Amino acid sequence: MLSCKEVAERASALIDGELGMFDLLQMRLHLAMCKGCSAFVRQMRITRDLTASAALLDDQRADEVDRRIAAILSRLPDGRHTGP
Amino acid sequence: MKPDMADETALVAQLATGDRAAFECVYRKHNASMLRICEGMIRNRATAEEVVQDSWVAVLNGIGRFEGRSSLAGWIFAILVNKARSRAQRDGRMISFESDGEEDGLAAAFDGRGRWKDMPDLWETITPDRIVEGRNMLAHVAAAIDALPASQRSVLILRGQQDLDPSEVCAILNISEGNMRVLLHRARLSVRNSLDAILAGSRS
Numbered sequence: 001m002l003s004c005k006e007v008a009e010r011a012s013a014l015i016d017g018e019l020g021m022f023d024l025l026q027m028r029l030h031l032a033m034c035k036g037c038s039a040f041v042r043q044m045r046i047t048r049d050l051t052a053s054a055a056l057l058d059d060q061r062a063d064e065v066d067r068r069i070a071a072i073l074s075r076l077p078d079g080r081h082t083g084p
Numbered sequence: 085m086k087p088d089m090a091d092e093t094a095l096v097a098q099l100a101t102g103d104r105a106a107f108e109c110v111y112r113k114h115n116a117s118m119l120r121i122c123e124g125m126i127r128n129r130a131t132a133e134e135v136v137q138d139s140w141v142a143v144l145n146g147i148g149r150f151e152g153r154s155s156l157a158g159w160i161f162a163i164l165v166n167k168a169r170s171r172a173q174r175d176g177r178m179i180s181f182e183s184d185g186e187e188d189g190l191a192a193a194f195d196g197r198g199r200w201k202d203m204p205d206l207w208e209t210i211t212p213d214r215i216v217e218g219r220n221m222l223a224h225v226a227a228a229i230d231a232l233p234a235s236q237r238s239v240l241i242l243r244g245q246q247d248l249d250p251s252e253v254c255a256i257l258n259i260s261e262g263n264m265r266v267l268l269h270r271a272r273l274s275v276r277n278s279l280d281a282i283l284a285g286s287r288s
C-alpha cells in the first residue's frame with residue numbers, strides 16, 4: 001500500500017499518463033480510499049491545466065509587438081521580409 | 085511525426101520567403117515564453133530582451149537550414165537556449181539545468197508515516213477568471229512561474245506550455261528524461277503551493 005507521500009510524489013506521472021500498469025493500479029487503489037490524495041491529484045490537474053492556459057495570456061500590446069517585429073526584420077539582409 | 089507536420093512545413097516555407105504574417109504568427113506563439121526562459125537564465129530583463137531578439141534574427145537567417153528533424157518550436161528554443169547560455173558564460177556564469185537540489189515543495193506536508201498533516205483543499209472555487217488579490221488565477225500562475233529557479237521554469241514552459249516532446253526538452257536543456265520529470269513535478273508543486281496559499285488567504 002502506497003503512503004500519501006508516495007502518492008503525491010507520483011501525482012505528475014499519474015496525470016501525465018506515464019505510470020506503468022502496476023503503479024497505476026496501486027495509485028487507483030489508494031485514491032479510491034483517500035480523500036486527501038484525491039483532492040491533491042485534483043489540485044495538480046488544475047495546476048497543469050491553468051499552467052497551459054497561462055501560456056495564452058497575451059501580455060504584449062499590439063503596437064509593442066509591431067515595434068519589436070520591425071526591429072528584428074530591420075536586422076535581416078536586404079530584400080527579405082518586405083513581402084505581405 | 086505529428087499530424088501538424090504538413091502545416092509546419094508550409095509555415096517554414098513561408099518564413100523562408102520572408103512572409104511577415106507568418107513570422108508574426110510564430111513570434112506571437114513563442115516570444116513571451118522565450119523571454120521568460122531567457123530571463124530565468126540571464127536574470128536581467130534588458131539583456132534577456134536583446135538575446136531573444138538576436139535569437140529571432142538567427143531563426144530567420146537560418147530558416148533555410150531547418151530540416152524538420154525536430155519541431156520548429158524545438159529548433160527555435162534550442163537556438164534561444166544556446167544564445168542565452170553563451171551570453172551567461174560571457175558574463176562569467178555557467179548555466180546548468182541539472183536538478184537544483186531543492187527539497188520538493190511538500191517536504192513538510194506529511195507526518196512520519198507519510199500521511200497528510202492537513203487535508204488538501206478541494207479547490208472548488210478556483211476558475212481561470214476568478215480574481216483574488218487584484219488579479220485572475222492565470223496571472224497568479226504566470227507570477228508563480230516567474231518565481232521558479234531557471235531549470236524548473238524552463239522545463240515547465242517547454243513541456244507544460246509549449247508542449248514540446250520530452251526528448252526535445254531534454255536535448256535543448258541537456259538533461260536526462262528522469263531529471264526532466266523531477267523538475268516538471270517540482271515546478272508544478274511550487275505553482276500549486278502558491279495557488280493554494282492564495283486561495284487559503286481568500287477564504288480567511
Ligand SMILES: [Zn+2]
Binds near residue numbers: 035
Ligand atoms: Zn492518501
